[in-house]
Amino acid sequence: MIARGATTNLALLGLLAAAFLTGWLAFAFATAPARWSLVVHAAAGFAILALLPWKSMIARRGLERPRPGRWASVLMGVLVLVSMGAGLLHSTGLLVDWGSLTAMDFHVGAALAAVPLAIWHVAARRVRVRPTDLSRRRLLRGGAALATATAAYAASEVVVRITGLPGATRRFTGSYESGSFRPDLMPVSSWMFDAIPNMDQDAWRLRAGGRGWTYDELFAFDDRVTATLDCTGGFYSTQEWAGARLDRLLGAAAGTSIRVTSSTGYGRRFPLENARSMFLATRVGGQALDAGHGFPARLVVPDARGFWWVKWVTSIEADDLPHWWQSPFPLQ
Ligand code: HEM
Numbered sequence: 001m002i003a004r005g006a007t008t009n010l011a012l013l014g015l016l017a018a019a020f021l022t023g024w025l026a027f028a029f030a031t032a033p034a035r036w037s038l039v040v041h042a043a044a045g046f047a048i049l050a051l052l053p054w055k056s057m058i059a060r061r062g063l064e065r066p067r068p069g070r071w072a073s074v075l076m077g078v079l080v081l082v083s084m085g086a087g088l089l090h091s092t093g094l095l096v097d098w099g100s101l102t103a104m105d106f107h108v109g110a111a112l113a114a115v116p117l118a119i120w121h122v123a124a125r126r127v128r129v130r131p132t133d134l135s136r137r138r139l140l141r142g143g144a145a146l147a148t149a150t151a152a153y154a155a156s157e158v159v160v161r162i163t164g165l166p167g168a169t170r171r172f173t174g175s176y177e178s179g180s181f182r183p184d185l186m187p188v189s190s191w192m193f194d195a196i197p198n199m200d201q202d203a204w205r206l207r208a209g210g211r212g213w214t215y216d217e218l219f220a221f222d223d224r225v226t227a228t229l230d231c232t233g234g235f236y237s238t239q240e241w242a243g244a245r246l247d248r249l250l251g252a253a254a255g256t257s258i259r260v261t262s263s264t265g266y267g268r269r270f271p272l273e274n275a276r277s278m279f280l281a282t283r284v285g286g287q288a289l290d291a292g293h294g295f296p297a298r299l300v301v302p303d304a305r306g307f308w309w310v311k312w313v314t315s316i317e318a319d320d321l322p323h324w325w326q327s328p329f330p331l332q
């Protein structure tokens, strides 16, 4: 029965899908739900590790038959292993930064690259399910395996704390502290490909609330907030921000949502009622923003992930589109 491997392959499919979904779910939140989703995520990851001995028997047998596309299966295996290894390096803190990239970048990058190969793999290497594959005994065994994987994850977290590995200091999102209250030490990051633009302070205008604002007009606002930018790349940084609360810029703007747009074209949409708790910052730690952190002005959205904190903002416009009318994650 084990020799046929259908149960192992199906369990792998479920676990890979669960790991992928909970990973993105954790990225969507900067609050407590991120932790729950990451517990499920890590348990799924450990369960995949536990299945490797069985899967390698299946793979070895499969590789003995010359079939087109074997290299794609092997490449997918390499990508999944790279993703898993980078995930563990990040979570333990053994290796978090690799030059300008982070372990998280490799973790998510390798997982994303594996997706088309995984779809092909499942389609090209069909599993024929027989009733015995889903017997009660096997389901029980699967449940026990999941419980063991969760316990193994809990144990790994205990070990990380006892041994005092850097991973013990990470936040509930998994991110590491970096340069808090020291803007000069705060990392500069972008979602994907945005380069730091050259902004001319005198020519710059902000479109908001149906009018244009100059840099000096915006700089005159002094609303303050202490907030934590938590980047999905794996760092967080708490700073004292100053600028204008968004509802003050918008005035009596009508609509259901606002779109905040960067000079680079990057932008995010928010519910209009959130404007009261969002800020367009011109300063951090009492100093004007530098180019990397969003000069002339950048969004500060307390309790939202870093990718919502649009930099180099040029317009804030209200309209009647629903706030969820956008890609869940930026596409540029
Ligand atoms: C092939 C798919 C994936 C597998 C097998 C996988 C597996 C893992 C493993 C084993 C860990 C280390 C768990 C620990 O010891 O704490 C981890 C951590 C993490 N993964 Fe994934 N992952 C996958 C995809 C993703 C994706 C697509 C995302 C996000 C979009 C993601 C986000 C994270 C985050 C944020 C952590 C850090 C958790 C923490 O430090 O507490 N993962 N992953």
Ligand code: HEM
Pocket: 009, 010, 012, 013, 014, 058, 059, 060, 061, 062, 063, 065, 067, 069, 070, 071, 073, 074, 076, 077, 078, 080, 121, 122, 125, 126, 127
């Ligand atoms: C971690 C994820 C996985 C890796 C790294 C992996 C890797 C491999 C490799 C290297 C082979 C042998 C080469 C080949 O036949 O192309 C193979 C075969 C196979 N895989 Fe996977 N696989 C994974 C997940 C899955 C999943 C989710 C399914 C189906 C739901 C699946 C079904 C199969 C089947 C049916 C074979 C053929 C076995 C045989 O010919 O006896 N695999 N896999």
Ligand SMILES: Nc1nc2c(c(=O)[nH]1)N[C@H]1C(S)=C(S)[C@@H](COP(=O)(O)O)O[C@H]1N2
Pocket: 186, 187, 188, 189, 190, 191, 192, 193, 194, 229, 230, 231, 232, 262, 263, 264, 266, 292, 293, 294, 305, 306, 307, 308, 309, 310, 311, 312, 332
């Ligand atoms: N215009 C623009 N704004 C952006 C991004 C981007 O790529 N383009 N990246 C976002 C992401 S993912 C993060 S984590 C923060 C990083 O801000 P920092 O460079 O000040 O640390 O900016 C956000 N704002």
Ligand SMILES: [Mo]
Pocket: 189, 190, 191, 230, 231, 232, 233, 306, 307
């Ligand atoms: Mo980010």
